[in-house]
Amino acid sequence: MENNLTAAPIVKKxxxxxxxxxxxxxxxxxxxxxxxxxxVLPQMLIGKVLFAGRAHARIIRIDTSAAEKLPGVxxxxxxxDAAGLKFGFVRDNVALKDQVRCxxxxxxxxxxxxxxxxxxxxxxxxxxxxxxxxVFTPEAGxxxxxxxxxxxxxxxxxxxxxxKHGDLAAAEALSDYVxxxxxxxxxxxxxxxxxxxxxxxxxxxxxxxxxxQTQYPYNYKMDLAPALGIxxxxxxxxxxxxxxxxxxxxxxxxxxxxxxxxAKKTGRPVKVIYSREEEFKxxxxxxxxxxxxxxxxxxxxxxTFRSADVLLDNGAYTSWGPTIPVIMMRTxxxxxxxxxxxxxxxxxxxxxxxxxxxxxxxxxxTTYATAQQMDMLADLVDIxxxxxxxxxxxxxxxxxxxxxxxxxxxxxECLETAAKxxxxxxxxxxYAALRDLPGRYKKGIGLASSIHxxxxxxxxxxxxxxxxxxxDDFARVTVITGASEIGQGxxxxxxxxxxxxxxxxxxxxxxxxxxxxxxxWDVGVHASRTTFIAGNGTRRAARKAKxxxxxxxxxxxxxxxGTLELRGGSVVRDNCGTPLIExxxxxxxxxxxxxxxxxxxxxxxxxxxxxEGAKHISDHSAAYSHAVHIAEITVDxxxxxxxxxxxxxxxxxxxxxxxxxxxxxxxxxIAIGLGYALSENMRIxxxxxxxxxxxxxxxxxxxxxPPLDLHFIESNCAEGPYGAKGVSELPTIVIAPAIANxxxxxxxxxxFNPPMSPEAVARAIDETRQAGGRRESE
Amino acid sequence: xxxxETEIRFKLNGREVALMVPVTMNTLSMLRDKLGMTGTKYAxxxxxxxxxxxxxxxxxxxxxxxxxxxxxxxxxxxxxxLRTPEGLHPVQQAFVDHGAVQCGFCMPGMIMQADxxxxxxxxxxxxxxxxxxxxxxxxxxxxxxxLDAVEAVVEAKKCCGRC
Numbered sequence: 048m049e050n051n052l053t054a055a056p057i058v059k060k061x062x063x064x065x066x067x068x069x070x071x072x073x074x075x076x077x078x079x080x081x082x083x084x085x086x087v088l089p090q091m092l093i094g095k096v097l098f099a100g101r102a103h104a105r106i107i108r109i110d111t112s113a114a115e116k117l118p119g120v121x122x123x124x125x126x127x128d129a130a131g132l133k134f135g136f137v138r139d140n141v142a143l144k145d146q147v148r149c150x151x152x153x154x155x156x157x158x159x160x161x162x163x164x165x166x167x168x169x170x171x172x173x174x175x176x177x178x179x180x181x182v183f184t185p186e187a188g189x190x191x192x193x194x195x196x197x198x199x200x201x202x203x204x205x206x207x208x209x210x211k212h213g214d215l216a217a218a219e220a221l222s223d224y225v226x227x228x229x230x231x232x233x234x235x236x237x238x239x240x241x242x243x244x245x246x247x248x249x250x251x252x253x254x255x256x257x258x259x260q261t262q263y264p265y266n267y268k269m270d271l272a273p274a275l276g277i278x279x280x281x282x283x284x285x286x287x288x289x290x291x292x293x294x295x296x297x298x299x300x301x302x303x304x305x306x307x308x309x310a311k312k313t314g315r316p317v318k319v320i321y322s323r324e325e326e327f328k329x330x331x332x333x334x335x336x337x338x339x340x341x342x343x344x345x346x347x348x349x350x351t352f353r354s355a356d357v358l359l360d361n362g363a364y365t366s367w368g369p370t371i372p373v374i375m376m377r378t379x380x381x382x383x384x385x386x387x388x389x390x391x392x393x394x395x396x397x398x399x400x401x402x403x404x405x406x407x408x409x410x411x412x413t414t415y416a417t418a419q420q421m422d423m424l425a426d427l428v429d430i431x432x433x434x435x436x437x438x439x440x441x442x443x444x445x446x447x448x449x450x451x452x453x454x455x456x457x458x459x460e461c462l463e464t465a466a467k468x469x470x471x472x473x474x475x476x477x478y479a480a481l482r483d484l485p486g487r488y489k490k491g492i493g494l495a496s497s498i499h500x501x502x503x504x505x506x507x508x509x510x511x512x513x514x515x516x517x518x519d520d521f522a523r524v525t526v527i528t529g530a531s532e533i534g535q536g537x538x539x540x541x542x543x544x545x546x547x548x549x550x551x552x553x554x555x556x557x558x559x560x561x562x563x564x565x566x567x568w569d570v571g572v573h574a575s576r577t578t579f580i581a582g583n584g585t586r587r588a589a590r591k592a593k594x595x596x597x598x599x600x601x602x603x604x605x606x607x608x609g610t611l612e613l614r615g616g617s618v619v620r621d622n623c624g625t626p627l628i629e630x631x632x633x634x635x636x637x638x639x640x641x642x643x644x645x646x647x648x649x650x651x652x653x654x655x656x657x658x659e660g661a662k663h664i665s666d667h668s669a670a671y672s673h674a675v676h677i678a679e680i681t682v683d684x685x686x687x688x689x690x691x692x693x694x695x696x697x698x699x700x701x702x703x704x705x706x707x708x709x710x711x712x713x714x715x716x717i718a719i720g721l722g723y724a725l726s727e728n729m730r731i732x733x734x735x736x737x738x739x740x741x742x743x744x745x746x747x748x749x750x751x752x753p754p755l756d757l758h759f760i761e762s763n764c765a766e767g768p769y770g771a772k773g774v775s776e777l778p779t780i781v782i783a784p785a786i787a788n789x790x791x792x793x794x795x796x797x798x799f800n801p802p803m804s805p806e807a808v809a810r811a812i813d814e815t816r817q818a819g820g821r822r823e824s825e
Numbered sequence: 826x827x828x829x830e831t832e833i834r835f836k837l838n839g840r841e842v843a844l845m846v847p848v849t850m851n852t853l854s855m856l857r858d859k860l861g862m863t864g865t866k867y868a869x870x871x872x873x874x875x876x877x878x879x880x881x882x883x884x885x886x887x888x889x890x891x892x893x894x895x896x897x898x899x900x901x902x903x904x905x906x907l908r909t910p911e912g913l914h915p916v917q918q919a920f921v922d923h924g925a926v927q928c929g930f931c932m933p934g935m936i937m938q939a940d941x942x943x944x945x946x947x948x949x950x951x952x953x954x955x956x957x958x959x960x961x962x963x964x965x966x967x968x969x970x971x972l973d974a975v976e977a978v979v980e981a982k983k984c985c986g987r988c
Contacts, residue, residue, distance in 0.1 A: 068921055075929030076917040076936060078864020078904035085863035238964055240868045240876060240930040290868070290930030291964050323869040534928025534965050707924035711970055715927060718967030741873035741962060749968040750955040 056624030057615040062547045063769050066707040069539045070558070071288070071532070083244045083258055083287040084320060091246070092121055094309045094319040095165035096302060097155040097172055098328065102398040102734025103181035103194065104147040106154065106174060113171040114157060119164035122312040123172070125155045129308060134274035134299060137205070139197055140364040142274050142304035147176065148196050149363035149398050150735050151329040153301045158309040158317050181398035183733055185337060185358045188395040196363055196396035205361040205394035208372035210663050212380065212448035213387030218352035222343030224427040226420045230338040231800040232412035234360075234729035235722070237333075237405055238746060241290015242326040243300065247307040248316035254281045255307055260289040262296040262533050263571025264563045266507065274304035275311075284563040292533040293719065294404040295331055297573055298366045302329070327739035331403025332729060334368035335360040336412050340379075342420040348428045350439045352387035353417070355379045359394040361401065368402020369394035371409025373506060374499075376663060378413040381447035381498050381671075383421065383439040388448050398734040404573060406719060407779040410499055415801060418495035418784035422791065432475070432494055432788075433466045450657075451498075452666045455762035457699045458673040462496065464758045465675040465697035474679070478792050489682045490692075491793025494675065495785035501701065501772035502669030502764070503576035503654050510669075511653035512580050513567025516588040518596070518646040520638055522551055522616065522631035526588070527559045529569025530581035535775060536708035537577045541585045543705050544768065548589035549596075550613035551630065567649075575773030578704060579670065582768030584652040591648040596630070599637045599644065604628065655766060669766045674698035674777035676717075678785035682793045687809025689725060691753040691786065698757075701764040701772030709774060713757055716778025722747045724783035728802050833897040837862075838906025846893040852886075853877045855893035856903060864904040864933050868962070875961030878934035879903045885941045887960075904933035907940065916940045916978050923974040927965035935961045939975050949979045 074080045111123040126145030134140055144152045155172050159165035182188035182196065188203040196203055219225065239260075246258040255277065261267045264286060268279040289296070302319045309317040321329060337358040343351040355376075361369045372392035380388040405411075425435035440458040447453070466472060474492045482489065503510040515527040524545050530537050542556045560566050569581070593613055600618045601608045604627050612621035618633055619626050637644050654669035677695040682688070696713060703709055726745035730737045738744045763770035783801060791797050796811040828847035835842055837860070846855050853870075856862040856879070865888060868876035872887040879888045880902040907914040913921065916939050926932050935958065942949055942957040949957070954975045955968070963971065 066924070069924065069926055072921040072924075072926040072929070073913060073917070075926050075932055076920045077908050077913065078862075078933045080929060081863065082866075082930060084867070085857075238962075240866070240874065240928065240962065240964055242868070289928060290866070291928045293964070323871070323874075534930075536927065707970075711924050711927055711966060714967035714969040715965045716967075719964070740871060741869050742871070746962050746964065747967075748960075748962065749958040749972065750952075752955070752968045752972075755967075755969060 054625055057617060057619050057626055058624055059614060062543050064703040064706055067539050067543045067553060067705045069536050069708070070542055071538060080288050082241055082290055083246065083260055084241050084290065086246060086258060086287060088246065088248070088316045091316045091318055092158040092160060092313055093162045093165050094156055094158045094306055094317045095162065095169055096153050096305060096319065097169045098150065099147040099152040099154050100150060101147055101176060101178060102150055103179040104176040105179060106145060106147065107177050108175040109155065110173040111155060114168040117164065117168050117171060119160040120157060120168045121315070122158040122309055123155060123168065124308055124312060132274050132276050134270060134304070136365045136367070136370065140301070142301045142308060149400055151400065153305060156305045156309055158313050181734055183397055183399060185360045185395035185397060188397045196398060200396055203396040205365050205396055206369045207394065208376065208392045210376045210380065210388060210390045210449065215352060215354060215387055215389045218387035219343060221345065222351045223346040224424055225341055225343040226423045227341045228416070228420065228799055230340065230416040232336050232338065232415055233801055234332045234335045234400065234731060235727040236327065236330055236729055237291070237293045237295035239291030239293065239295060242321040242323060243302055243330055244318065244320040245303045245306040246316055246318040247310040249311055253277065254283065256283045256285060257303065257307060258285045258287055259303055260292060260296045261286060262292045262531050263573065264531060265529065265568050266571060267299065268563065270299045271303060274299060275307050286531055286561040289533055292572065293406045294408065294573065297404045297571060300331065324739045327744065328736050331366055331368065332400050333405040334371050334402035334409065334412065338412065338416050340416040340420060342424060344424050344428060346428065348430050348435050348438050350383055350385050353379055353385045354389035357392035359392060360399055361394040361396045362399045363396065364401045366401055367404035373659060373663065374409040375413040377449060377451060378410050378417055378498060380449045381451050382414065382417045384441050384445065385448065399731055400736065406716065407776045410497060410776065410780045411723060411783065414495065414497040414780050415784050415787065418497065419787050419797065422788040431472055433462060433472055436462050436496065450664050450666050451668065451671055453671050455764050457760050457762045458496065460760050461673050461675040461697040461699060464760060465677045465695045466494065468756055468758060469677040469679065469695040471677050475792055482793065482795055487683060487685050489684055489793040491682060491789035492677060492679045493785045493788025493790070493792055494677050495781050495788055496673055496675040497777060497780045498671055498673050499777050499780060500574055500668035501672035502579045502766060503656060504574035505656045505667050506659045507570055508658065509653060510570055510576065510580065510656060511651060512569045512584040514584040514588040514650045515567060516592050516648050518592055518634060520631065520635045522634055523555050523557065524549060524551055525557045525559060526585060527566050528581060528584065529566050530560055530577050531572045532560060533572050535572065535577065535712065536705065537581055539705050539708050540578050540582055544582060544585045545589050548586060548593055550615055552616065575776045578771055579767055579773045580652065580654060582704065582771060584650055586768050587652055588648055588650040591650060592646050595646055595648065596633065600628065600633055603636060670701065670764045670772045672699040672701070672772045672777065674781050676781040676785040678782065678789045680786060680789045680793060682790060682808065684794060684812050687805035687807065687812065689786065689790065689803055689808060691721065693754050693756065694782065695756040696758060697760055698774065698777055699762045699772060700759045700774050701767045702761050702770030703759050704769060704771050709759065710757060712775040713778045714755060716775055717755065717782050718747050718752060720779040720782035721751070723802065724786045725802055726804060728804065831894055833894055835896045835898060836900040838902055848894055850893045852888040852891040852893050852896055856888060862903055862905055866930055866933055868930065875938060876931050876934040878937040878961065880937060880941065885938050904937060907936065914940070915981065916943065919974040919978045923970050923977060925966060925970040925974045931961060931963045935963060935971060943975060943978050943982065947982060949975070951976055
């Protein structure tokens with residue numbers, strides 16, 4: 048041995064499944080992190096947007112002359128400055144409008160030296176409107192002769208989707224029980240704590256640099272370019288730390304091209320940042336819908352069919368909201384073994400705010416329906432819901448009607464684990480027996496589950512990721528990856544995987560992932576894909592580097608190939624752990640030898656999944672996963688208030704990578720789902736949002752967060768990194784119907800139009816009692 | 826056309842500060858826009874979210890609701906002032922160690938409030954911490970790990986110097 052290491056063996060210690068801190072947490076906890084909201088550039092101007100403040104109108108006249116004359120104002124733009132620059136999913140949007148189609152339509156924009164000047168300039172812009180009759184529900188929009196939101200979309204028809212499998216009439220004839228309900232999932236919004244913000248700057252070659260909160264930097268370039276009339280190749284996207292995203296930054300929204308148009312006009316960097324009120328009004332929503340769902344089963348509790356007829360409130364423009372049927376139909380066809388499926392969805396333009404993507408993406412709305420109908424059918428068949436679920440639960444190797452291949456399916460294990468841990472069956476019987484007895488407070492327990500893609504979703508031509516990894520002369524590792532960090536903790540996962548593979552300390556890993564001129568392609572943070580996709584990409588790149596290092600070490604140390612390993616910052620003999628040379632020394636020797644080599648590798652990982660396709664018959668994700676939630680609640684039957692006492696969760700996570708981050712994703716996902724279930728509601732009256740503030744739009748706060756009992760079921764996904772699956776959307780998806788089923792167990796009422804607010808619950812209880820002639824509440 | 830300005834003097838994170846502020850400016854804007862202290866966050870501007878929580882004369886306040894001129898003669902501590910020369914403040918460290926930080930945007934306010942709670946109640950229970958943090962909204966974490974961190978700080982303080 049030619050080194051100074053003591054021969055003490057270095058034992059193998061895996062990091063997989065351990066608790067790893069988020070690398071950026073200390074900076075964030077000390078206030079040092081420079082979020083985009085905090086950024087100031089030299090010569091930077093502040094951009095402000097004039098919103099229409101009415102739902103549907105023609106602009107008769109717009110006069111910006113007074114605003115332009117205000118000292119400190121550098122530019123005032125209106126619809127004519129963005130004319131023809133259509134962008135969006137179906138090219139129906141433009142950064143600045145010449146017609147009003149919804150309350151937050153951007154009519155003019157100002158760039159000024161200070162925010163105060165910009166605000167005063169907005170007040171000086173004179174606009175004369177002619178209000179037009181509007182459409183405010185999809186039913187109204189679909190009526191013959193309804194006012195058109197866009198002249199070129201007859202019948203106000205936006206996107207439509209259809210999937211049929213099997214003979215519906217025959218399946219209905221086979222059914223002993225059919226439940227038939229209309230659910231009306233409502234408008235909610237992301238409420239990122241950091242409000243929307245973008246900073247744009249052009250160089251002398253006409254190349255745009257945009258600092259923005261986007262969570263999909265590469266397709267973003269494609270989507271932003273037409274809004275500006277420039278080439279996607281002339282856009283550099285820089286992603287500073289963001290105050291939350293949750294799907295809201297998965298599209299281009301008008302403030303981004305507005306910042307760029309102002310920057311182009313003024314030749315200076317321009318920052319547009321929303322106030323909270325603007326954020327409530329102008330940020331995307333979760334898609335509101337009307338879901339007419341029917342599910343049938345036989346007397347013995349075997350599902351026979353499920354049909355869904357969905358009408359989506361498209362809002363004024365088409366972002367990702369009306370594309371959610373792609374996932375809605377996967378749940379309709381894949382949530383339990385459903386032999387016959389009939390799904391159709393139509394999005395109808397209205398003069399309401401428009402929806403984007405939001406954690407849970409269509410599955411939140413659909414599972415609210417499917418999981419309640421499972422509970423209703425069990426009641427009709429008169430068997431234990433748990434037994435009913437188990438009877439219809441898929442097993443590993445089954446394929447859904449849409450050809451989702453459930454390679455590793457542990458739904459039954461999730462059901463049994465959660466039911467046992469919560470003592471579900473006993474409590475359910477006990478609470479049901481108490482339901483009609485006197486007493487103001489009623490306890491209930493409810494079970495719900497769902498399925499979601501957990502290995503990406505190939506809705507684009509690619510679902511891949513590029514990774515570049517280098518190890519320098521000091522054994523410090525830099526991972527240059529397309530994977531965006533939006534707070535979800537992919538930084539910790541990447542760090543953990545590199546440390547696992549290369550045997551270096553966690554602190555010796557640096558991630559570069561926020562500049563589209565540097566980092567390679569990635570599809571973005573969506574579809575619960577990042578741990579799965581970026582985890583695989585990181586592991587593959589790290590293993591390439593390891594192979595290069597160990598080959599060099601074997602040669603240099605004259606050890607047999609394939610017998611060495613990296614551990615504790617050294618090269619060791621794999622079988623006994625005997626250290627042979629420190630990694631950094633080895634790397635320097637590799638670098639400075641006669642035939643020098645640097646360790647820098649690249650990888651492109653594309654998951655084995657099939658493109659979604661127009662017919663929606665494809666194995667569109669590399670993995671699927673299930674989660675079961677059991678909610679225990681107390682209902683105040685007088686006020687209608689629901690207190691969630693406990694939630695038991697059993698989720699197929701594939702394999703735990705970073706346990707702390709995983710728990711955080713489940714806890715946070717549930718909090719968003721709780722808000723959706725209980726309190727959050729955008730109250731939109733004739734297209735106008737009436738509660739654009741946290742006082743009137745109620746998020747879940749610390750006292751309302753129930754204790755959680757988390758069970759991670761490890762199905763060991765063959766394609767996932769170390770067996771892991773994606774996790775972050777299911778927690779948001781499953782909790783609301785679990786509470787709805789608990790509410791039924793407690794009180795015998797169901798709420799078909801969420802949220803299950805105190806008003807809605809109290810009203811439903813009163814109506815049920817009046818209808819049934821039951822006693823008054825005490 | 827600009828607002829009337831006036832000079833104020835106060836202590837910020839232990840250092841004397843004197844500056845001119847518009848009389849209409851709130852403390853949050855003064856910290857962020859005048860002094861570059863961007864650790865304190867704007868998230869609602871109307872006292873509903875707690876992201877701008879700072880300490881004034883020992884008490885926590887929503888700095889967005891307080892005029893900057895009212896800081897005159899008082900003592901302010903912001904998230905930047907919590908860190909000690911030795912490293913992270915114990916509350917900051919606990920938040921890091923327990924995974925309480927995701928996007929982190931609400932964390933400066935959350936940590937300021939948590940620090941106030943543990944300082945003023947050595948026997949702070951989880952339920953009391955939940956109540957005490959009710960005014961601090963977080964969209965990422967579901968508060969569970971925040972409460973774990975606060976509990977850990979309380980436990981560590983109980984132990985201090987006695988065992």
